[in-house]
Amino acid sequence: MSRASGAAHSRVKAGRPYPLGATWDGLGVNFSLYSRHATRVELCLFNERGREIERITLPEYTDEIWHGYLPDARPGQRYGYRVHGPYAPDAGHRFNPNKLVLDPYAKQLVGQIKWAPHLFGYTIGHKDKDLSFDRRDSAGYMPRCVVVDPAFTWGADRSPAVPWDRTVIYEAHLRGLSMQHPAVPEASRGTFSALRSEAVTDHLKHLGITALELLPVHAHVDDQYLVDKGLKNYWGYNTLGFFAPDPVFMSTSTIAEFKQMVASLHSAGLELILDVVYNHTAEGNELGPTLSFKGIDNASYYRLAEDRRYYINDTGTGNTFDLTNAGALRMVMDSLRYWVQDMHVDGFRFDLATILGRERAGFDASGSFLDAVRQDPVLSQVKLIAEPWDIGPGGYQLGNFAPGWAEWNDRFRDNLRAFWKGDEGQLSEFATRLMGSADLFDHNGRRPAASVNFVTAHDGFTLHDLVSYNDKHNIENGEDGRDGSDHNISWNHGVEGATDDPGILALRRRQMRNLLASLLLAQGTPMLLAGDEFGRTQNGNNNAYCQDNPINWIDWERAASEDGQQQSQFVRRLLALRRRYPQLRRSRFLDARDGQGADAAHWLRPDGQPMQEADWHEPQHRALMLQLPALPHDGESTVVESTQLLLLVNAAAESQAFAPPSADNTPWRLLITSVDDTPVQPDEHGQWHLPDRAIALLASRVGSGQ
Template identity: 75%
Template sequence: MALRKWTQTSRVREGLPYPLGASWDGLGVNFALYSRHATKVELCLFDARGREKERIALPEYTDEIWHGYLPDARPGQRYGYRVHGPYAPDAGHRFNPNKLLLDPYAKQIVGELKWAPHLFGYTIGHRDRDLSFDRRDSAAYMPRCAVVDPAFSWGNERAPATLWDRTVIYEAHVRGLTMRHPSVPQDERGTFSALRHDALVDHLTHLGVTAVELLPVHAFIDDQYLLDQGLRNYWGYNSIGFFAPHPRYLSQGTVAEFKQMVARMHHAGLEVILDVVYNHTAEGNELGPTLSFKGIDNTSYYRLGDDRRYYINDTGTGNTFDLTNAGALRMVMDSLRYWVTEMRVDGFRFDLATILGREKHGFDPSCSFLDAVRQDPVLSQVKLIAEPWDIGPGGYQLGAFAPGWAEWNDRFRDTSRALWRGDGGQLPGFAARFTGSADLFDHHGRRPSASINFITAHDGFTLHDLVSYQHKHNLANGEDGRDGHDHNLSSNHGVEGETDDPSILALRAQQMRNLLATLLLSQGTPMLLAGDEFGHTQHGNNNVYCQDNELAWIDWERAEQPAAQAQAAFVRRLLLLRRRYGLLRRNRFLRDAGQHSGDIHWLTPEGHRMQEADWHDGERRALTIVLDGRSPAPAHASGRNVSLALLINTGGSPQVYRVALEGMDFRKVLLQTPELPLHQDDEGLWELPGHSLCLLAASSS
């Protein structure tokens, strides 16, 4: 069907090329869209019922930006774009003005995508596949962009600005954290309004965490193949709008709701960190839909292969965003600054961050994006966390990011899991991870806090499932169990899944406490998965990316059970100790004492210093770690200057310990994982049961 002919309105003015997006100035709205290769850009205006009422050709083109100003436009105006240009997939161009496109800079997106063949730039089923050209109008199936009024009264809100050495991250999902919480009103569950509810905020502050890291909140798309199975893209790693909050997370229908949530978190002393996905978009490969970037300027926004028809797929999602292009890089930088300056978030965790650092020749810590962030006066001052891997060439880059960045440390995860599972030969690796992974991060002035330590995360088993399942149980995902990790380093401790056996339940509870203590007593920045504080279960599913239901949502009724409350109290105790004793969260790497003075001593259970042969004894399962608080505290240190001893027994048999260091007498038990209280005998010996640890304190002299 031919495009309807629209009359050009005379009221449109020249406007300005900056800022990009739709900007309300109190009198009208400036519209600006970057497209290097377009030949014409039409602004499409819609009424409240979603009907297209007007198309206006943007009258000016300045420095690769199309722009115009509408003096009678107001906040709330729905709009989208149609972009003209060559449809030449072999050359990388996929312009098709029959397709309504979302503004990459849209501050709000209204409505949800409705999957239909009309969304594709080519005709599905045509013998020429994506080389064909589809003339059907996609507007009826697309969400709309909305002009927003940015005005918001922040009052006396102040960012907590928590120092890295005091930071404890709580990774959570907007819906997962709130959908089953009994204190949150039904109509607010699953939204930003729910996150600012007193019951949730009080839980986080009482627990002792300092930052909430939210899984993706940028507007994203539910994949058609998931919807066909009655599933959804629960996690949200399928972004389509990098300035707009996801529409389903807005109970009030305005972006002010996000700001209200941030203000409430800040008032409680909690930072807000966003998990962001700038490595790809929801438009997929050459056979994917045309929703925004693909139709605005495909060759500028995406990395294309030598054959320009096809996309480089370092993400495993079909496409890869091209941050070597100035327009794409500017969009990402503008998006990040927007969330910091306008929405006032405190940092970002970058999904598959190696991609963001990959130039044409490979990963480069001085690439365009990392250098741009490092010199930016706004972004360089917030928390920046990289997931330092992807599936592309040279994709594993743990420890290789530039100064100013922290990184998810999967070696901490795997070593801690293997250690407490009882695997042999883990002590050398554990020593490195426990002390902040200096082998990975001690360069260019980086600190132990650069290591984001975690045992579990959204991707994988929960802590409860890690000690309850030997294998993943993902059949509900509709992929015949092929999805999700197979290398989980988990143990069911005798029975697969749920059981009533009291001995197995006791051992599982003890192992969870061991893993939590390892996480929260180690040097570095700990990250706790929401629900692990009281033993949330996903019943063995280690990949709930598509499960927007009670399988993934946190069961707050379970949190009221005695065992769950005991575990939460244990986490609170750990975090209190971490705050109280500066030795547990140093801002400098520990110095191995060896035979001389230092910060840390490694001892055998007999009280002798660990020798080379001891470290490489694959059968050794017990160790004593002494953090020496006798030397004057560094100027940066905070907390009590008290020596601490951590006794670890990862084997299944009891172990006797003698902590013998001159000038230190360890008698006070600060924390223990066995349920029965521990006592020192008349000879100064401690006996730990199997699968347990104990933290002792001594006064320095």
Template identity: 70%
Template structure:
């Protein structure tokens, strides 16, 4: 049957096409919706009990935008749209006014999606599948868009503006970080309010990281197949509202809660970076539900195949957002600017970012979206991080993004994992990864910080599991352990999973220290996965996207005990050294050129016997040991960067069995001070020119400082921090 008729009571005026969305101006609300192919748009109003009270035809259509102004509407008003037009899937159109639709620009979404056949534009089970037309009303199963009052007193809020070369990213999940924290009130756990908690903020700040990167917080949908298995979408890569915070993360049910969180983190000097998913939506392919974009203007928002009934699926999730369309591109840019200008976030990590740069002919670093962001006076000044791959043709683009972007560097991840596991032939590449991956990023004026280095991330093993499991263990996901990557470059060192064997436990802890030290002492932008500072385990699950439970939630009580607390202290020590020595976070790539006046190179690669590495040694597949000397007195890219007359020496021995004797460089009768030693822990001074025995699987960082660096905090002999 056709949609039921409701009497229109509210006054409706012409209104304005911009800004898009529902905008409260203090007197009323302007409603504006983009749809290039619709024939009519109805605004549907709901009361607080979610009963539909009115349907109002938007009276004006300007430049492909439908709009109207309601002087009687106020913040808190719940609403949705019913959009009329052709239902012609073969032509790419899927209009169905029987389906209530979320506003793409909704600043808040209230209520939960309830999976039901009525959500689909076609009749489930029909012999013609999506070519059929479903006439049932979906409103009873849909959440609602809500009008907000954006007013908020930011007070003295100031963005930290952390320079890229000083940036250290902490990747975290709102719920995973706070659900088991004893200092967080139970009613606030798993919400933005929890991230304002002093104890939690002080831990993050105390580690020495500078920027908190939150997994998706945009409003998203729980997949029906997960709910059927008693699970739900934990990571949040299933967005349906790109302006609205996820309701599950709001203890107060108000958008202001997110702003309060940002203000608290800023007050602690921490940046807020959001993981965002503009490559696809929760509506899936032609057999997916009609929730918003599909019913508003399917042919404009999505990339369609030559047979326009079907979707291009470069994301592996069923659909792909079409950023070659002006309306879709505008929505994404408006969303990004909203989160920067109104919500005060400091940057974004873009999921499957290759899609954002893909034109009809393929990936283009000067594509519509990438060029638009680069010239935007707001967005170009934020931190922009790409996950530089997708599953489409030519989808792997590490190093291929334009200036102004940083990128996840999986070359770093894979090489460092393989090196410390003891794999053959890793040494030459390791030198490139330690020094910022110039082979990938040194072009067009890009700097080492463009390489976002990581060992682990939300997707894959945690650090603990990387050294505890040979294989993934994803049985709890309900997919017969077929999901998740099989290429983990991991090792269990004798037993699969937890063990009481003291030797195996010792090896695993030392390997975690080696991996952490390599990550946090390398050139580039390090990213630390929340929980890795404690050795958090997910029980071998390397695809915990649906585990919103103790599998993924950090156990803060266990984190206070040894050895977890010892590992956290080790992370703090590493980051204190990274801050102390500019040589460890240079703003320019090393040149490796010899300076005749000083008699040094900025970086020198030494074999264990103390002589410079030869081409034959670099090519030795069985070589596992190396010394890297960084000298603060050498020039960098023609500009002298004096680092308080400091020379640093990193010694790496990844041989799983044999100790290696290194001959330390002689430094004019000066002593090398031991800053880090992953095998022995204790610090000491060692004469230049003397031998150093590095046990199997160990890393050490040594320093000669001729002029002490002025600092309010001194580094203790063991690399820890002494009181002021």
């Protein structure tokens, strides 16, 4: 290895502090790294075999940024840094130049972490633990950063820019979506190239999906304890590189593969939303490895406890990113803009987003990061979705984010599960959730679309398992079943797991349809978990974060089965109705309780009389009707005449007769029902009869578009 020789010093130029990262300008590469507390930064160059061939000290330090320019560097150059400074954990500093660290702004990484004691800044097993100092070189166990050429011909690519009130989100994992898809070439499965397959995009379009939300695709680390068990951090919520796609998702050697995927999705009319994890990194707590931020400027990038040897752990993962620090905040903002401007992403779902708004005194909807995003001319125009909770103090903030943000609504999830399970006292909240959760979101000009409604997500049971298991079955995760939530609000309907009992199977199918109908006909933004449209199972595993195998991969054979096709057709029909009838996707909150005015939603008892206050609070009441007023043609729906809708809901354990209100001498007509084994139609008295646990949507004054 050649150290920083006189020749190396003679060719390295001062360069510029901005932009941060490694930037190819057509003639050479500018290298720039933020570190407030470092005393020296060395740029390490590697050949393609991974051998360190040169070490160059960055010559300039401007406004807390180290920088230099190499006129002979080119795209494809592999590099990393060694950062000098105090190793004083008690003061929050963990500099160790024996450890190769990754550029936080690296646009591409090659290779994976190879777990070894060399990766740790301290000597494992030493009596002083992290206060000790380890002198072993970690380069042989680290990935490499790669200088990229950003040039790409986007052609006529444009974001579909789907309005919020017409957005339908499909949450999926990139590998899980494609690993078992028969129409995806085997070499492309599990990679960005897989989503260029028309078979995948056609499935989403045919369902009525408008936005694909991918679980994290940023470069991440598989935790050592999982690797030792032969498992992986499949979900990827353990980010190491916030600009670089994970190498495991690439079937080619350049990041153009990601851009090609985005262009294909946009061509199909689909938006791309990325699940992003800016609340913590993969470096863990004081006993974690030194991979990037910890060795670059630990005291600036992380929130430290009063005893600065230790980390504030509001994430439950060992550390918390410090977005009150200007350098860390700038990195996150630059990352987000990069994915929008350079990679053409259409939006983000922010993991544990409460942390992103937590200032020193607690959560603040006008905190540094949240305000920075809200005022940003680029980021304020894309879809922003918060997971509005974390495990820190005051961590549950559902409904408290600022205008411009949508939020995952777990109260919608829990209420729908409990209501259709048959729990008492759920009817009043069910009505509130069905109408867009105005109690949470109707303030500051926020709209129903701010409520991202879901019944299932990656974390927890699939829809099939929600109606098939009372308890979690997580033994495959290697933690003796201790992991995963015990609060599933699930019901196996008589048998735990698989059964051939036709009665139980029929009821499970109906319950899945009840939940799907409630989700997709509710006001707000619906989110569907990948595979729920045809009844995907994880065999009762409600925490499959570490399973990169068929437990998590979409079973496309099941999708092609008779049951799978029937359920998919039910979802397609629901989403077609949602598109057709504008009152199912109102952009403003309806008056959902007093029943006054043209925009009122009328709540009726099964006998056709208006719901009274006492009716809402009767614990045993599980049936009602919702009458949605006719609306003028909105220019988007296919209905020529205005149409009023009537939703019949029966979550009781016995059949129920419904007496619909008069429909201006136009008979009510069935649009869709969860009942698949008996006809649903009016009797001679005009009453509609639903069996136990069923839902139906009726319409009157249906025009020629029907």
